[in-house]
Amino acid sequence: MKNFLTLSLLLLSLTANASEGVKLNDADIDLGDKISLLRGAKHFVTHCLGCHSIKHMRYLRIAKDMEVDEKVILNDIAPLGAGIYDPIHSAMNKHDAEKWFGTQPPDLSLIARSRGQDWLYSYLKSYYIDPKRPFGVNNLVFQDTAMPNPFWELQGEQHAVPRKTIYGEYIELAQHEPGTLTEKEFDIMVNDLVNFLVYVGEPVQLERQQMGKYVLFFLLVFFVIGYLLKKEYWKDVH
Known part of the structure; x- marks a missing residue:
């Protein structure tokens, strides 16, 4: 693991130096x-x-x-x-x-x-x-x-x-x-x-981006439904 981290830092350093300035x-x-x-x-x-x-x-x-x-x-x-x-x-x-x-x-x-x-x-x-x-x-x-x-x-x-x-x-x-x-x-x-x-x-980058829009829309709808359910379940709790 130590060798892997060292190699990763070295590659990042080389990449940064390659186009520095x-x-x-x-x-x-x-x-x-x-x-x-x-x-x-x-x-x-x-x-x-x-x-x-x-x-x-x-x-x-x-x-x-x-x-x-x-x-x-x-x-x-x-x-x-x-x-x-x-x-x-x-x-x-x-x-x-x-x-x-x-x-x-x-x-x-x-x-x-x-x-x-x-x-x-x-x-x-x-x-x-x-x-x-x-x-x-x-x-x-x-x-x-x-x-x-x-x-x-x-x-x-x-x-x-x-x-x-x-x-x-x-x-x-x-x-x-x-x-x-x-x-x-x-x-x-x-x-x-x-x-x-x-x-x-x-x-598949374009397909991934398109799918991401549907996933975000689903999560938004799920959040709204979950929030309404939460309010319904807790409306009588004081």
Whole structure:
């Protein structure tokens, strides 16, 4: 138990230090936007699946939740050769991952729940050039991250520019080389991807929230009935 508490405190400390002093951008999450979720699924398979898995999700579940035909998922989203019942696993094996990156990239099934949607959205947009790092880039939100920028062609390259104010120093990211997408297009792409990862972390979130309304309504009605019964039973007691 002592070791578990120590590890938990260490992870919380690392998470806090990773984005200390950095203002996070707000992700525009809408789990009811199925078009955005489908685009996000496509972006994940195209740009993230080479290294990362979301092993708790299957292609079939996406088809059912998005209310689209299974063939659409297999033809437009899933990689070649994937089956509709397959979990969404990366093709990268552990040996190659450790050889190239020094560690195996984590499964992202719960990344949006563990890190938070705004953290994830900001992280994916905050890469900048750093020649001292193995892949030539660093990240403003998560310093010394081991992951290279998967969107460098789309986003372009950014420089970290120190700024001074009366309140102290901070780092601002400035565009150095443009990418194939405009800034607005890139923001939409990243938001769709984060929207999808939030959905993956809890596919039944909308149903849970809807059920919660019914539960609260039931409790309210039960409270009123219980209160009236209490008054009826105790009205003759002085």
